[in-house]
Amino acid sequence: MAEKDVLGRAGEDRAARYFESLGFTILDRNWRTRGGELDLVVASPVELVVVEVKTRRSESFGHPLEAVGELKKARLWRLSMAWLAAHPGAAQGRRLRIDAVGLIGPDPATASLEHLSGIV
Template sequence: MAAKDDRGRAGEDRAARHLTQLGYDILDRNWRVRQGELDIVAATARELVVVEVKTRRSEAYGHPFDAVDARKSERLWRLACAWVAAHPMAVRGRRIRLDVIGITGDDVDTAVLEHVEDLR
């Protein structure tokens, strides 16, 4: 399990670098409450973005995005609301959106990174 955790952490690091390169500010990482965890909370001038990161060695068991079904999406929205309640000043009129970043490949640093904005 430690190798899987390390791989997931490496994927989250790569996703955070990707977001930073796009101009996002990283506000929080691995924010946890009893109900679950948010991988990354980022912001632009106009949006607060909750980012779920899925890292896979291959698509043998499905695409990384397949892991974010309607049930997972609803849970992420509930967690986003909990994060906002705990950090009300971070919203400041920003729209809230949910993104998913999928990373597929053996070497996380060179793996294919796909970013879906505004998952609904």
């Protein structure tokens, strides 16, 4: 596995723990379809949240959340709809939300974490 993939996986692990600490249940990780991939799908009794995770060792190439532009947001929405179609009933009684988490630091376990709620 490439170093950037190891970093990305560690960042996703940290984001999953963060959402669990908020009371969410992890429903899916790295869900793939031809159109792309969803990093995390988490749920509470009232919300279903699709989470895009961006991890960087530093801000040398910009803040990680800058990588979540309009095209990425549109793709996340399409992928969210595909996930819902593949998991009938998962959203029953829940509001859908798409969030982004940015992590900055050499070690994702201790990196600063920024959570943007409802980016789409």
